[in-house]
Amino acid sequence: MxxxxxxxxxxxxxxxxxxxxxxxxxxxxxxxxxxxxxxxLIALCLLMMCVGCLASIITPDPEGVQPIKPLAKFVYSVLGSLSAMFYIGYYEQQLSIVHPAWVGGVAFVAPAIVPSVKKLVFELLPVAHSAAKGFATRWLNSKGGDNG
Structure with missing residues (x-):
């Protein structure tokens, strides 16, 4: 070696x-x-994406949080940093020296964000959906004055 x-x-x-x-x-x-x-700058974005992915894989999970497998961390990091690069290309349409650091930061933070988004989608949204459905049902079925 x-x-x-x-x-x-x-x-x-x-x-x-x-x-x-x-x-x-x-x-x-x-x-x-x-x-x-x-x-x-694109090459620097790709380099920072690799550094962010490596850092997210090496960093241990905090206590009290369900551990994530390294392959899943890698996939989350790559998808997060690619979405950051597409965001930069589509909305900002111009690269500056700050964007590679942002792409690397998104690659590092993405594995921590994905479980929170997953929890939001699968636990909180059904509760919000049933509350909104109950509100709409009460609102549509109410008499609302003298319909006499």
């Missing part, structure tokens, strides 16, 4: 060192960031 990591580090360090030693390396980086700003 150490040999593999050493080879990967060597392969990626040679181009980085050669670029940094050139006299115009600063302008190359400036031009790359200026020209490919959106692509770099």
């Amino acid at each position: 150490f040999g593999l990591l050493w080879r990967v580090a060597l392969v990626f360090s040679v181009p980085a060192i050669s670029l940094s030693r050139k006299a115009n390396a600063g302008t190359i980086y400036h031009n790359a960031v200026t020209i490919y700003q959106t692509e770099l």
Whole structure:
């Protein structure tokens, strides 16, 4: 494993060192960031999505909460961060440096939110539905004045 990591580090360090030693390396980086700003921000969003997924899987569940399996945490994280990216693309239609942090944060928090949403849907909404149905039944069946 150490040999593999050493080879990967060597392969990626040679181009980085050669670029940094050139006299115009600063302008190359400036031009790359200026020209490919959106692509770099998308790549940073994907990187932060991976970091958020890993952090949510590694972080233990709090006490008193039913534990979630790591695969389910991964799926919740990926779906949450992809929905955050689609939200950014559809509603805001413009990327800034804050959006990658937001995507990573959503990826980290999504596994904690999904059980709450599940509880809301399966426990609270039927109670609200029956209360609304009872209210509508009472309202529609009431006489409401002198119908005489």
